[in-house]
Amino acid sequence: MSDRYALPLLDAREAETRLCTYCPKLCRPACPVGTFEAREAVIPWGIMRGMNELARGAVAEGDEAAVAATAWACTRCGNCRSLCLLDNPVADTLVDARADAFAAGLAPAEASAVSLRFPERIARIEAAAGAVGAVDAPRGDGSTAYIPGCTAVLFESDHVAETTRAVARLSPSGGCTLVSDFCCGAPLLDAGDREGFLAHARRVAADLGAYTHLVTGDAGCAHTLKVMYARLGVAPPRWATVEHVAELAARNTHLLSAVDEKRAVVMHDACRLGRGMGVYEAPRAVVAAVSGRAPLELPHHHEHSTCSGAGGLLPVTRPETATAVARELADEVREVAGDREAVVVTSCAASRRALHSAGIDAEDLSVWIARGLLR
Ligand code: SF4
Ligand code: SF4
Structure with a gap:
């Protein structure tokens, strides 16, 4: 346990952080952040090892905030877990690590600002809802x-x-x-x-x-x-x-009818819906019913799908990395689409925005459902 900071949630995650510390980094290729930044400190192994050292008080005095900040070098995509033979819940552990770091005053300024400005965000949402x-x-x-x-x-x-x-x-x-x-x-x-x-x-x-x-x-x-x-x-x-x-x-695909869709339709598995909730086939069934054909699969799909870089506040705490990760996903879309005009269908609003910024047409699965239903 750290002698300088109270980190109770991280202390309770000692088994998880220790597992990674002594692992030969099996999940290394899965992490979008580690892949782009190419630094050991921000692959899942490095982040978890840093959290283990932080909790044990083994980080040099003055370096704690920098180590704690690596808990935010994560989109919470869960892709490392799908490659981990030990099923280690890295993303959930880092959610707890962030909470401890925030409470101890070790959170990055960008993360603290999100919390401070949350009431403004709610006011903006209420105004937008009023306009709807x-x-x-x-x-x-x-x-x-x-x-x-x-x-x-x-x-x-x-x-x-x-x-x-x-x-x-x-x-x-x-x-x-x-x-x-x-x-x-x-x-x-x-x-x-x-x-x-x-x-x-x-x-x-x-x-x-x-x-x-x-x-x-x-x-x-x-x-x-x-x-x-x-x-x-x-x-x-x-x-x-x-x-x-x-x-x-x-559960109601019999109510959906096919629309006239000429574009190549590419399926994106949102991290939270797929790895987070185990829902992979429902979006595919819907897109197949509305477009009249099975969607195209990205090179990485289902439990190995590529993260858009838009989750876990990464665009706020590490914007350059988030942009690069979105470009990787955009390249996967171009690889699949080839010369054809393509549209990505995804249930993740943040991914749609990230893909748009990377020059890819992305649409909301909910809108596709409405399109097939309201005819
Ligand atoms: S998540 Fe699993 S594979 Fe990755 S470093 Fe930790 S223990 Fe190893
Ligand atoms: S959850 Fe995703 S971003 Fe976070 S450490 Fe694992 S692979 Fe990297």
Whole structure:
């Protein structure tokens, strides 16, 4: 245990950080950050070894913040775990490491700023949701809430009405209630502000406590609400089902019809939906139903899919690395598409923005569902 800092969560992860410390770096090729930065300190092995040393008080005095900062050299993509023969949960360990570092005052300034500015973010989301306004869609028995996700509301608001009507049509409760002035709190979790995240999550759980079926349009929201809330003990027991809209649509592909789509359609597995929640086939079933053919697969797909670099606050803490990682994914798309005009379909809003910046056309899986349904 560190004699200079209290790091209780990292102390509890001693087994995980020790496993990596004595491992021959089997997962090295899996990590997008380590691959681009090409430094031992930011491959999963190096980061976890650094956390182990930090927790043991083995880091030289004055170097602790620099070592702690490597906990943010991670998109939480989970790709290292899919190559790890020991199934070591590196991303989850680093979520705890960030929380300890934040509480100890060792977080990078960029991460602290995300926490400080979170109220401004909420105000922006509420303003954007107000601009979207009410959507004319059946509410059914009132048990289903549809959460498009804050990135969709902030940057892709033109599609909120159609995706809401799509969820209403698919919902077994006969409709849904749009919840657009919403953030799951993932930025606080990624920043390491565990106290702030838990307080926010408890408010969300109270606000949405009346619903028994939550449908999200964004893979990140689905993962945070379903996996992280449960892991950190804030999910209300009434939430019988939390799912991404692709899961709901895949149970209803008979309602989807094929559209006239001439572009090459490329499937991207969002890290949070795929590795995070084990949902791989539902998006493919939906895209096949709407485009009339199976989507093209990237060189890395399913549990080995390539991260876009947009997760885990990497674009904030290491923007150059995040941009380079997105370019890698864009190159994979070009490799598959060849000379054809192509579109990537993904359930990750942050990935869509990253791909757009890298010159790739990327569309929301929710919008594809609406397109196949509302005809
Ligand atoms: S995650 Fe697994 S493979 Fe990678 S360094 Fe740790 S123990 Fe080794
Ligand atoms: S979760 Fe992804 S980004 Fe993080 S250490 Fe593992 S491979 Fe690297």
